[in-house]
Amino acid sequence: MESKGKKSADNLLNSSELWPAEYCQYLIEDYEAEIKRIAYNLHDSVGQNLTIVKLILDRLIDSACSSDYRPQLEAAIQKTQQSIDDLRKISSGIRPKILDEVGLFAALKVMISDYSHANTKLTLNLEIDETRIKSNLKIPIYRISQELVCNIIKHSAATSASLTISEKNSQLNLIVCDNGKGFALENAIKKINSLGLKSIIERIKQSKGEKLVINTSVGCGTETHIAWPI
Numbered sequence: 510m511e512s513k514g515k516k517s518a519d520n521l522l523n524s525s526e527l528w529p530a531e532y533c534q535y536l537i538e539d540y541e542a543e544i545k546r547i548a549y550n551l552h553d554s555v556g557q558n559l560t561i562v563k564l565i566l567d568r569l570i571d572s573a574c575s576s577d578y579r580p581q582l583e584a585a586i587q588k589t590q591q592s593i594d595d596l597r598k599i600s601s602g603i604r605p606k607i608l609d610e611v612g613l614f615a616a617l618k619v620m621i622s623d624y625s626h627a628n629t630k631l632t633l634n635l636e637i638d639e640t641r642i643k644s645n646l647k648i649p650i651y652r653i654s655q656e657l658v659c660n661i662i663k664h665s666a667a668t669s670a671s672l673t674i675s676e677k678n679s680q681l682n683l684i685v686c687d688n689g690k691g692f693a694l695e696n697a698i699k700k701i702n703s704l705g706l707k708s709i710i711e712r713i714k715q716s717k718g719e720k721l722v723i724n725t726s727v728g729c730g731t732e733t734h735i736a737w738p739i
């Protein structure tokens with residue numbers, strides 16, 4: 510994607526003034542552990558209670574074949590089942606279970622196809638053999654890709670965007686580009702309630718990444734380049 514007109518950017522991993530301590534305090538390990546805890550609790554507590562409610566309703570409807578309440582009972586059963594299904598989707602979605610089930614590249618393909626109805630045309634370029642990617646990099650790559658693609662859909666108003674994974678000069682590269690409206694990077698990083706970019710830098714640091722460059726300026730699209738040693 511064309512990077513003409515964009516302000517050149519340094520490796521953000523080296524610019525500590527952009528990442529003051531108070532913005533970087535929250536640790537991804539804790540964050541992942543917290544997400545897992547919520548997912549398990551939702552499943553074990555709310556999920557089990559809903560299953561019990563559904564069982565009770567199933568019994569009631571059996572014994573109320575001819576009662577006037579049957580339509581209401583049927584509606585309650587249907588809503589309870591829908592809540593059980595929704596909850597399962599939510600609690601499995603916040604843990605990247607899909608990575609264990611189908612692998613990183615297939616999970617990225619699913620993610621991209623989930624956005625097929627968005628106004629941005631997303632292209633996925635996988636230019637490396639998946640076996641070249643160390644297993645400890647799979648979650649960071651997946652989560653960072655999710656955040657960058659989600660940002661494109663939410664904020665960029667781009668008509669096209671791409672996510673590329675490639676290998677060059679002993680580095681594994683993740684490059685995400687869009688042709689959207691771009692943004693003022695320093696202001697975005699300092700937004701206290703915007704955790705996406707902060708979580709990205711924490712994940713890169715934690716997984717021993719060696720590069721994060723974000724080329725963006727208002728009106729000129731955005732290109733994010735992250736690299737790890739291979």
Ligand SMILES: Nc1ncnc2c1ncn2[C@@H]1O[C@H](COP(=O)(O)OP(=O)(O)O)[C@@H](O)[C@H]1O
Pocket residue numbers: 660661663664665666687689690691692697698700702703704705706707731
């Ligand atoms: N691809 C993009 N195009 C335009 N603006 C973006 C893009 N990515 C991020 N931004 C801007 O940077 C801000 C911070 O992003 P982020 O930290 O992910 O927080 P959030 O997505 O929760 O707002 C966003 O609110 C948005 O203004």
Ligand SMILES: [Mg+2]
Pocket residue numbers: 656659660704705706
């Ligand atoms: Mg975001």
